[in-house]
Amino acid sequence: MTAALPHDALPWSAAEFEARLRALESRYHIHHPFNRRLNSGALAPFQVRGWVANRFYYQHAIPMKDAAIMANCEDRATRRRWALRLLDHDGRDDFAGVNAGGIETWSALGTAVGLSREDLWTFRHVQPGVRFAVDAYVNFARRAPWQEAIISSLTEMFAPKIHADRLAGWPSHYPWIDASGLGYFRSRIPLAQRDVEHGLEVALAYGDTRAKQQRAVAILGFKLDVLWSLLDAVDRAYPDDLAPELRP
Numbered sequence: 694m695t696a697a698l699p700h701d702a703l704p705w706s707a708a709e710f711e712a713r714l715r716a717l718e719s720r721y722h723i724h725h726p727f728n729r730r731l732n733s734g735a736l737a738p739f740q741v742r743g744w745v746a747n748r749f750y751y752q753h754a755i756p757m758k759d760a761a762i763m764a765n766c767e768d769r770a771t772r773r774r775w776a777l778r779l780l781d782h783d784g785r786d787d788f789a790g791v792n793a794g795g796i797e798t799w800s801a802l803g804t805a806v807g808l809s810r811e812d813l814w815t816f817r818h819v820q821p822g823v824r825f826a827v828d829a830y831v832n833f834a835r836r837a838p839w840q841e842a843i844i845s846s847l848t849e850m851f852a853p854k855i856h857a858d859r860l861a862g863w864p865s866h867y868p869w870i871d872a873s874g875l876g877y878f879r880s881r882i883p884l885a886q887r888d889v890e891h892g893l894e895v896a897l898a899y900g901d902t903r904a905k906q907q908r909a910v911a912i913l914g915f916k917l918d919v920l921w922s923l924l925d926a927v928d929r930a931y932p933d934d935l936a937p938e939l940r941p
């Protein structure tokens with residue numbers, strides 16, 4: 694006969710597990726001082742440009758991260774759904790027409806804030822801390838079991854609000870940004886909701902023991918740190934008194 698598990702080793706219910714993942718919202722980069730300033734209209738154009746150019750490094754890495762997850766995933770049903778994420782970001786030309794994809798749409802945001810294509814695509818404004826943070830995310834996806842890598846994408850639970858804040862605030866805070874550049878944020882809201890539905894399904898199936906549930910919470914914490922570190926590096930690179938010749 695096996696001994697009964699102590700109560701604290703029993704798995705949380707699905708609802709409690711999901712609530713514990715969602716409780717990590719308090720560590721989301723929506724609360725980072727740089728994001729607070731960005732979304733309250735406090736930033737100068739060069740600081741907004743710095744953020745857009747640095748975040749582009751994250752955008753361009755997302756499909757590589759998603760391809761790493763696919764490469765590690767032996768489950769065909771999961772791959773069929775996951776493949777859409779690659780196309781969401783890279784775009785596609787097929788019988789259904791042309792979809793420029795998220796990377797191209799982010800590039801349009803770059804143009805709208807006054808960056809050249811070269812500014813974005815050469816990554817010349819990308820800060821070392823941004824590179825390290827984003828590369829850590831991609832490397833985690835290469836190394837971890839696919840279920841764990843999928844759990845790390847669940848910061849997207851909190852993303853619709855940050856996109857909606859930008860859509861609501863930027864037109865009045867930053868009238869100098871061409872409104873056509875905000876399409877990326879609009880496009881991500883329904884996609885993030887779809888992605889989260891799938892990600893949560895995977896997380897709930899994975900978390901069949903208390904230890905695995907706790908690991909899932911720690912993995913989501915790691916990803917929150919990636920996003921937080923990215924903004925730390927951007928914040929530090931573009932102080933209000935940055936010399937004009939160093940401004941993007």
Ligand SMILES: O=C(O)c1cc(C(=O)O)c2c(n1)C(=O)C(=O)c1cc(C(=O)O)[nH]c1-2
Nearest residue numbers: 755795845846847848849851852855856881
């Ligand atoms: O603008 C944001 O604050 C933000 C955050 C996140 C996120 O929370 O990971 C993503 C995105 N945007 C995003 O646009 C996006 O495509 C995306 C994909 C993923 C992911 O981990 O697979 N996160 C995010």
